[in-house]
């Protein structure tokens with residue numbers, strides 16, 4: 060009778076002296092009387108199995124490019140460091156490191172060169188820390204350094220983390236030899252301190268990440284400490300962004316129409332101005348959501364909705380004698396205008412609603428036009444060719460180069476309301492308005508003044524040669540029914 064009595068891993072020595080692992084299984088052999096007569100041990104060389112296991116382990120916990128610990132191993136070490144901090148009362152720090160403009164290198168010289176830089180950066184990071192600290196690669200050009208055993212006092216610990224951060228910045232900011240290329244690449248670092256096991260590892264990584272973005276915003280090649288106020292602001296922004304998405308889904312946006320007239324009071328058209336109808340807060344001004352929509356990219360679907368609604372409105376107006384000549388001005392944001400498909404999109408919209416392109420006027424601002432001037436001119440020319448009009452909004456508030464301005468196929472300059480507001484009392488504003496009107500005339504462009512609230516303002520503008528007007532003096536932006544009722548008067 061044979062019965063296994065035990066098994067396990069043991070170390071043995073080969074004849075050549077090499078120590079190796081083996082799996083030993085011991086089996087008891089009994090005689091007919093049931094008494095163990097002897098034991099049999101079988102051995103299996105598990106060197107290969109152990110190596111494979113180690114390889115799998117390494118793949119799971121180390122980054123294959125730089126051989127640094129990966130996020131998983133870092134998180135594990137962070138948990139242990141938090142437990143140690145709790146006992147020792149000492150602080151630790153996480154330094155989130157992101158290489159500045161690394162994407163440009165990858166895009167221009169290729170991924171192989173990018174990989175070389177990452178490997179060199181990894182070595183430089185390792186040279187900046189002690190053996191008890193950790194450098195990990197989180198992915199892409201993002202690294203994390205975990206400093207342990209810092210001072211008990213928060214300020215002292217922060218100063219220690221800052222010294223290491225500065226050392227890392229200086230080390231990374233030196234030139235890299237990448238094959239035949241010599242490259243320069245700085246970094247941005249976000250730092251957060253940790254002190255006990257109550258803190259959540261994911262939360263700490265997020266804090267360091269937030270601080271790193273602060274460092275990027277502060278101009279790169281710098282470090283920032285995590286500031287809880289930033290986190291609150293970010294949380295508020297995320298909430299607002301979600302709200303904007305909801306507004307789109309639930310179709311809470313509306314267009315209001317503000318009358319534009321000539322100097323005889325004849326309606327020329329309107330400017331379409333977006334509003335959000337919030338179920339609890341009522342009408343929300345675009346000032347409260349347009350810049351967030353621009354930052355988050357939500358301006359693209361919102362802008363499409365505006366254009367679609369404006370074109371549908373123009374179609375309706377085309378069918379009535381009283382409104383068929385009205386021109387509708389639509390605000391276009393920089394992101395929208397610089398989309399590769401913008402021209403195609405506008406043309407498709409004009410086709411879909413079968414409207415006369417000359418009834419659509421796109422309001423662009425100075426800043427966005429100068430962003431990529433050659434593409435801008437090409438896009439504007441393509442749309443001008445089919446008849447779409449262009450008005451330069453907020454004119455005079457930017458830094459337009461007249462050199463560029465004369466190359467833009469514009470139809471109209473819009474005098475910004477900041478110059479109209481004090482035109483009666485401020486001689487500088489009067490001089491600016493006079494110059495804008497003279498410029499428009501010499502470039503054979505229409506000129507419209509916005510923000511006209513008083514008759515005296517209009518009279519002065521007329522005297523200076525302004526021909527078109529928009530402002531509360533004539534009408535506030537109105538929902539479509541009220542706007543059409545106004546036209547009927």
Ligand SMILES: Nc1nc2c(ncn2[C@@H]2O[C@H](COP(=O)(O)O[C@H]3[C@@H](O)[C@H](n4cnc5c(=O)[nH]c(N)nc54)O[C@@H]3COP(=O)(O)O)[C@@H](O)[C@H]2O)c(=O)[nH]1
Nearest residue numbers: 332333344345346349365390391392510511512530531536
């Ligand atoms: N990308 C997009 N931007 C848009 C869109 N709709 C609006 N906007 C931009 O939001 C800003 C604020 O717009 P709004 O609150 O509607 O203010 C406009 C007018 O109501 C206001 N106005 C008009 N007349 C007067 C006046 O006599 N006095 C006074 N104090 N304000 C007046 O001016 C704003 C007109 O803005 P402008 O576009 O510069 O002509 C504003 O920047 C809008 O552009 C959108 O659909 N897309």
